[in-house]
Amino acid sequence: MSSTGGLASSAARIEIAQRPRNRPYAEMSSGRMLLCQTGVGIAILAAWQLVSGRLLDNFFISNPVDVGLRLWAWSVSGYIFVHLWVTFYETMAGFVFGSLIGVLLGIWLGVAVFTSRLLNPFLFGFYALPKIALAPLFVLWFGLGMESKIALSTIIVFFLVFFNTYAGVREVDVDLINSVRLMKGTRLHLLRLVIVPSSMGWIFAGLKISVPYALIGAIVGELIASNRGLGFLVQFAGAEFDTTGVFAVLIVIGLLAIGLNFVVDITQRRLERWKIVSH
Amino acid sequence: MIELRALHKTFEKGSEPVEAVRDIDLAIEQGSIVSLIGPSGCGKSTLLHMIAGLYEPTQGMVVYNGKPVVSVNTAVGYMTQKDNLFPWRTVQDNVALPFELAGQPREERRRSAREILKRVGLTGFETRYPSELSGGMRKRASLARMLLYRPETFLLDEPFAALDAQLKLAMHDLLLRLWAADRQTILLVTHDLVEAITLSDRVIVLTQRPARVVLDQPVDLPRPRDVLTVRFTERFKEIYDSLWERLRLEYEEERL
Helix, strand or coil: CHHHHHHHHHHHHHHHHHHHHHCCCCCCCHHHHHHHHHHHHHHHHHHHHHHECCCECHHHHCCHHHHHHHHHHHHHHCHHHHHHHHHHHHHHHHHHHHHHHHHHHHHHHHHCHHHHHHHHHHHHHHHHCCHHHHHHHHHHHHCCCHHHHHHHHHHHHHHHHHHHHHHHHHCCCHHHHHHHHHCCCCHHHHHHHHHHHHHHHHHHHHHHHHHHHHHHHHHHHHHHCCCCCHHHHHHHHHHCCCHHHHHHHHHHHHHHHHHHHHHHHHHHHHHHHCCCCCC | CEEEEEEEEEEEECCEEEEEEEEEEEEECCCCEEEEECCCCCCHHHHHHHHCCCCCCCEEEEEECCEECCCCCCCEEEECCCCCCCCCCCHHHHHCHHHHHCCCCHHHHHHHHHHHHHHCCCCCCCCCCHHHCCHHHHHHHHHHHHHHHCCCEEEEECCCCCCCHHHHHHHHHHHHHHHHHHCCEEEEEECCHHHHHHHCCEEEEECCCCECEEEEEECCCCCCCCCCCHHHCHHHHHHHHHHHHHHHHHHHHHHC
């Protein structure tokens, strides 16, 4: 054992000794990497600024200084926050409703074999339909306000969460179910102690991927017909030939998406630490 | 009392039916320990599944305490070959699960879980998760769960197979001591002839698939038995030889 251990560790030592020489950049510390990343960001902005008005018309690509000034002005006046709040609200509402219905229906159909076989073709038919195409219908039904965007976002989230939950419930270990039944567990016990916790990983995976889709649903809904929200703003600026405005809104949308992903990551780490979801 | 009456089980796997159990008639007295021994894959687990009410017999029936088993038999505790621990629960919460189902308060059930875990040598692992345990430790946790909630019948499917020799003896001793106090009916599937004789009142030899009973050997060794020394007695050796003679034929057939 000692001889193989020695060999292995000396081999490892050689590898470690060689690594910095062969791949010095890949092994860079996170702090220095951040510095480099900032450098790349600045370079992109500088290139954009330089190209604008010289190689490409300012009308088409605007420039970072103007975009920055616009964002500043919007922030000071509070104008952007009104629209940001509307889009955020629609996204969250769509996410919450969609995932709630998705989880409940996913569990129900996962358990009720007859019903799931019965509804299978209809669900898949509906799933195959690009949900974005429902937007005009929702505007008709729910009007120009937030409700139609929430509906669109809800239906998109629903399918993602539903299919994941359903798959998770179908994957539950039959032996665990049987062992709880043998220990005199009731149906409610099965649901609470076996089915829900064991599908938690799948359900969370569905929730995770649906966060950006909830945002897409809200924004697409706003693009089609609305008078508030970031989607409306980008549409409005485009119609006014205001490229600076379009870029400013795109940056806000990007920041919102990054923020939402950040929250998802934090939640995932928490759930893993509590063993609700395994890595 | 568990009665198996003309029990058959055939699985319809694809186009070719597989006959797992053929015409088994057995009666297992209340409070006795009975071992089932036979070649791998001969249908022993299928038999236990039918007694637990998890498989429906193709023909014949299982009668438990005078009543036919038609759905899940909650009078039995079943320790399958898999440990069936819940990966998202700590060891103590896994062990205390049957008490949780019965509505016992958390602190109380955890205390009893810790006590039984001590007896199977898992002290210090109460708040770990099953994924952090070795295979043998998981088996012991699974055994602890059954020993804790004391169903009136134990179905044990190779419960000690993953344990090392010393630990196996300790578990045999623990099982016999708990049995002496409670007198459960214990039906044990094993590949270990010494284990079967040490623990049982009867050892039943099954054939290769489809499983049939070929030998029903009473073990008349006096109780209480000392798991360390009983195997060196003259009577033990006689029983061992008579069982081995029959079992050898099954294994030889398997080898061909």
